[in-house]
Amino acid sequence: MKIKINITGLGCLAALLCLPQLLQAHGYVSSPESRSLLCHERVNSNCGPIQWEPQSVEGLDRFPETGPADGEIASAGLEQFSQLNEQTISRWSKVDIASGQQSFSWRFTANHASRDWRYYITKANWNPNQPLTRASFDLSPFCTVDGNYQRPPKQMTHQCYVPERSGYHVILSVWDVGDTVNSFYQVIDVMFAGDQPPPEWNDIGDINPVMDLQVGDSVGARFFSEQGEQTDLRVDTNIETAQQGDKNSWPKQLAEAVNRTHSHLKAGIKNNNGDIVPSNGKNDVFAAVGSNIVRAEIEISPATQQPEFTVTGLASSYDIENGSATLSFEVHPETASADNVISLSAVLYNSSSAEVVSDTAEATSSHSFTLTAQAVEAGDYTLVIIAENSDGQREQQSFALVLTEVGDQPFDFVYPQNIEQYEAGTRVKASDGSIYQCKPYPYDGWCRVYSPNANHYEPGEGSHWQDAWVKL
Structure with a gap:
């Protein structure tokens, strides 16, 4: 069917x-x-x-x-x-x-x-x-x-x-x-269809020339509706030269950036024709009538600076007395202030990279350290100083030191006698009366370089003596 x-x-x-x-x-x-x-x-x-x-x-x-x-x-x-x-x-x-x-x-x-x-x-x-x-x-x-x-x-x-x-x-x-x-x-x-009539504008804020900015700083315009900040509308500009950072220059630069980015938001000074033109000095911020933007705020973001520092009062050699040696020196953080606390640490390591003594400080200005190393032996040491800012950026400097026993130091020659026999470990008495020891390979070759007219490696005197010798 x-x-x-x-x-x-x-x-x-x-x-x-x-x-x-x-x-x-x-x-x-x-x-x-x-x-x-x-x-x-x-x-x-x-x-x-x-x-x-x-x-x-x-x-x-x-x-x-x-x-x-x-x-x-x-x-x-x-x-x-x-x-x-x-x-x-x-x-x-x-x-x-x-x-x-x-x-x-x-x-x-x-x-x-x-x-x-x-x-x-x-x-x-x-x-x-x-x-x-x-x-x-x-x-x-x-x-x-x-x-x-x-x-x-x-x-x-x-x-x-x-x-x-x-x-x-x-x-x-x-x-x-x-x-x-x-x-x-x-x-x-x-x-x-055709030319549109120019929009009318509401003044919603100001770009005020409040301060000079530094290279690396940035400044931004933030925009708010009744519901809160509209983060997708934010406009930022970076300061790349000292001239741009002048307090009467960067407001114009920011106003120009706002005008390039948005059509319903403008910044500048309104002229007699109703045009909004970015200018040096103070600039007004406008939102088109009918826009939901009701307020503008300006935010300055300083560049994060490395916690650079200098060290003074640090010697290259310290005496050991009764088994201990005391190191005193000052650390000077360049950016430390009451509003920018710099964390400092100083650590002394022996030749085996073992920590001998350390100290820390929270610095708002220069800080004096005194480190006492106990039960130490003569030899080479390294002092490591680290500065850290609140953003976690760190700066480190390392210093080579020698700790020596107090007393008469034996030596092999009076410099520059028998210079052709100098080798790693050779000790000489220099013209300043101090004892110096020739560094190990590959530096020991410099210990044998000398003439009265080219004394660059003369211990304690030459411009490059530290490349070849260690003061004991």
């Missing part, structure tokens, strides 16, 4: 089974209508499969650092939606838009927990006849909405301040899903 089925009555069911459906996933920009939504509404033509599922343009997250490759941004890198990557000035229908405060609405068909939404716009000089790349966009989002890892309602509208543009541009909206490693990408083809 054959069974006949009326296909006409199942047409809708067949379509539901054969095509990906709008109700399965995930989200798209419904206003102003995105490129993929206009494909679904048949306003855009020759779109391919995206016409059935404008909500499914999903790719790797955290654009622009990662995410879809250049040339594949509109399709989120999905091959099945590659028609979206076609790009000419006439390829796609456009929706009218104006600079200033605008509403952007998302429609969610599966409302995941959300990390954030970010909105980007093409640069003023972009080429509309080339595939969309990161270079096409201003990579500082003109609007960011925190999702707080919550599930949004089925419909959500964001209020964003759109930068000034003219003619055809593309807005890229990225919804970063909080419970997956993906984001949803929506490009919107927009047309700015």
Whole structure:
């Protein structure tokens, strides 16, 4: 027996089974209508499969650092939606838009927990006849909405301040899903109609020339809404020369950086034409009327300085009396102050690298150390001094010392008699009456270098005697 089925009555069911459906996933920009939504509404033509599922343009997250490759941004890198990557000035229908405060609405068909939404716009000089790349966009989002890892309602509208543009541009909206490693990408083809009236501005703060800055310092502008600081809007500039650090110069430099970075935030002095122009000295900070930014603060970050120091009063040789030797010296940290405490440590090691004696100090200025080494023997020692600041940066200096027994010191020759016989360990009595010992290989060769006209290695006298000899 054959069974006949009326296909006409199942047409809708067949379509539901054969095509990906709008109700399965995930989200798209419904206003102003995105490129993929206009494909679904048949306003855009020759779109391919995206016409059935404008909500499914999903790719790797955290654009622009990662995410879809250049040339594949509109399709989120999905091959099945590659028609979206076609790009000419006439390829796609456009929706009218104006600079200033605008509403952007998302429609969610599966409302995941959300990390954030970010909105980007093409640069003023972009080429509309080339595939969309990161270079096409201003990579500082003109609007960011925190999702707080919550599930949004089925419909959500964001209020964003759109930068000034003219003619055809593309807005890229990225919804970063909080419970997956993906984001949803929506490009919107927009047309700015004619010249827009200049925005009106609210004064929200000042850049005051409070102090000179040092090379390596940085200064930043922080921006706040009623909900708190908007960290993605922060602007910083670094001081690279002494001239830039002048208290009347760096405010202008920071104002210029703010103006380069944002279109709805400005810094400078408003002239008679209403233009905001960065200037030397004090600059005002402005937010466009309609922006949610209500306050600006300036933050100066001094460069972290290495805890450099000098040492005075340290001898190269110390006497041992009754089995002990006392070392006294001063350490002078260059940056130590009541507000910048420097931690100092001094450690004496013997020739076997064993610690003999040590001491520490918290210094706000120069500090005097007295180290008494007990039960020590004559020989070579190393004093290691370390300075550390509150940021954990350290500076170390090491000093070679000799400890000698008190009393007459034996010697082999009166310098420079029999100089050709000098070798490692040879002791000589120098012209200053002190006893010196020839250093071991590879330095012992210098002990045999001498002439009345070239006495660089004469112990205690020559300019380089310490390369060859140790004073006992």
